[in-house]
Amino acid sequence: MSGPDxxxxxxxxxxxxxxxxxxxxxxxxxxxxxxxxAHMQRVLSICMRMxxxxxxxxxxxxxxxxxxxxxxxxxxxxxxxxxxxxxxTVNVVLTNRKSDNAGKNRAVNDDDAIELTPGRGAFVGERLxxxxxxxxxxxxxxxxxxxxxxEGFTHEEIGEQLGISAGGSKAxxxxxxxxxxxxxxx
Amino acid sequence: MSNLQVPLSxxxxxxxxxxxxxxxxxxxxxxxVDGHAAQCASCLALLADVRAxxxxxxxxxxxxxxHDLWAGIARRLDTPVVSIGSTSxxxxxxxxxxxxxxxxxxxxxxxxxxxxxxxIVTRGSSASTSAPTAVAAVSAPTTTPTxxxxxxxxxANPNAKSALTQDNETASVPTGPAxxxxxxxxxxxxxxxxxxxxxxxxxxxxxxxxxxxxxxxDERLSDLDSVxxxxxxxxxxxxxxxxxxxxxxxxNDPRSRFLSKQLDRAxxxxxxxxxxxxxx
Numbered sequence: 001m002s003g004p005d006x007x008x009x010x011x012x013x014x015x016x017x018x019x020x021x022x023x024x025x026x027x028x029x030x031x032x033x034x035x036x037x038a039h040m041q042r043v044l045s046i047c048m049r050m051x052x053x054x055x056x057x058x059x060x061x062x063x064x065x066x067x068x069x070x071x072x073x074x075x076x077x078x079x080x081x082x083x084x085x086x087x088x089t090v091n092v093v094l095t096n097r098k099s100d101n102a103g104k105n106r107a108v109n110d111d112d113a114i115e116l117t118p119g120r121g122a123f124v125g126e127r128l129x130x131x132x133x134x135x136x137x138x139x140x141x142x143x144x145x146x147x148x149x150x151e152g153f154t155h156e157e158i159g160e161q162l163g164i165s166a167g168g169s170k171a172x173x174x175x176x177x178x179x180x181x182x183x184x185x186x
Numbered sequence: 187m188s189n190l191q192v193p194l195s196x197x198x199x200x201x202x203x204x205x206x207x208x209x210x211x212x213x214x215x216x217x218x219v220d221g222h223a224a225q226c227a228s229c230l231a232l233l234a235d236v237r238a239x240x241x242x243x244x245x246x247x248x249x250x251x252x253h254d255l256w257a258g259i260a261r262r263l264d265t266p267v268v269s270i271g272s273t274s275x276x277x278x279x280x281x282x283x284x285x286x287x288x289x290x291x292x293x294x295x296x297x298x299x300x301x302x303x304x305x306i307v308t309r310g311s312s313a314s315t316s317a318p319t320a321v322a323a324v325s326a327p328t329t330t331p332t333x334x335x336x337x338x339x340x341x342a343n344p345n346a347k348s349a350l351t352q353d354n355e356t357a358s359v360p361t362g363p364a365x366x367x368x369x370x371x372x373x374x375x376x377x378x379x380x381x382x383x384x385x386x387x388x389x390x391x392x393x394x395x396x397x398x399x400x401x402x403x404d405e406r407l408s409d410l411d412s413v414x415x416x417x418x419x420x421x422x423x424x425x426x427x428x429x430x431x432x433x434x435x436x437x438n439d440p441r442s443r444f445l446s447k448q449l450d451r452a453x454x455x456x457x458x459x460x461x462x463x464x465x466x
Contacts, residue, residue, distance in 0.1 A: 041251075095409050096408075130239065173204060
């Protein structure tokens with residue numbers, strides 16, 4: 001049985017969360033909690049920056065991990081656990097966006113969202129300012145900026161997830177960067 | 187091959203600055219952009235600002251929740267789910283996969299069976315109302331020990347309610363001199379009260395479970411597309427109608443074992459569907 005053992009060992013060295021993911025898929029709650037503790041902050045950060053509302057982001061974070069628990073048995077290990085988990089996160093956030101669009105009032109209008117950004121003077125390097133400026137972006141531009149510049153997804157991946165072309169994603173990203181510069185230099 | 191016009195205008199510079207930073211320009215276009223930036227202070231500042239934004243975005247720190255979210259997640263994982271006999275990934279996947287056609291079929295079968303049984307039982311009981319009442323009244327004193335036994339059983343066995351109703355019906359056979367007593371109305375009321383109490387405590391347990399599940403289901407429904415939600419709500423309504431039918435029939439014939447089982451089955455079906463929705 002050295003062959004499979006070696007293979008599993010090699011895979012685990014590539015992805016330290018693989019064995020916990022496999023155990024959680026078999027119902028191991030402790031292994032799943034370890035996955036949660038390791039990835040919770042990143043998942044929350046994605047949710048928070050994409051929806052901008054803390055309580056909603058925390059709610060979505062819980063939804064993400066419940067969804068991950070349900071979907072773990074279908075996880076085949078083609079991608080790293082963390083990559084897969086972040087994709088699930090984005091899907092949960094985007095699905096929530098669709099349901100928000102279907103039935104709820106939108107608290108922030110896309111066109112005037114940037115006006116909510118506090119004007120703090122020109123200091124581009126300030127992280128807090130950048131967080132606030134990202135939160136003030138129109139939703140479409142914000143989500144693409146977060147996915148590309150913060151989370152490192154490619155335009156092709158973003159296009160696939162959002163149902164838009166890679167070119168559309170590039171255009172929105174450029175718009176987001178220009179709006180951020182404008183907001184940060186006010 | 188260069189796509190940019192030379193000399194580059196500031197307007198064109200702004201349009202391509204993102205592509206420049208992302209490395210999406212050809213070498214000759216990059217040289218054109220570099221050349222313009224070297225001569226234009228405002229475009230150089232634009233390039234520096236966008237670079238800083240992109241650089242800072244990539245190293246934004248992770249955020250922390252206001253409280254530990256695990257408890258809420260664990261509670262939702264604790265939601266009773268369809269039993270998973272095997273731990274293989276395939277069987278788990280199958281168990282967690284839900285078919286709305288199956289919901290519809292289950293709901294339709296439930297309604298048909300519920301209506302049929304309700305009709306048969308209520309017709310039978312109305313045709314012979316006096317006889318069973320008299321027998322029950324006469325035999326009531328002898329039912330008391332049976333009820334006590336069933337009470338003890340019910341603490342340990344969740345299925346004890348149906349055992350109790352069965353015992354009550356078995357006890358309706360006269361068993362001795364005491365059964366000839368005609369003044370047994372208090373005993374009958376006591377038995378009926380007990381049955382009613384067990385019934386309502388069972389119903390309460392179901393209602394409590396359904397209420398807890400309802401909250402989770404509502405959360406899940408907000409994630410599903412509107413066509414699916416409409417179908418789910420329609421199936422839940424069908425089952426609710428079956429539950430209401432069974433409850434109405436039980437009000438007319440509270441001691442009916444068939445109706446009681448029917449109500450249990452309808453409530454259980456509703457819970458089963460809600461559990462499946464929670465897993466969608």
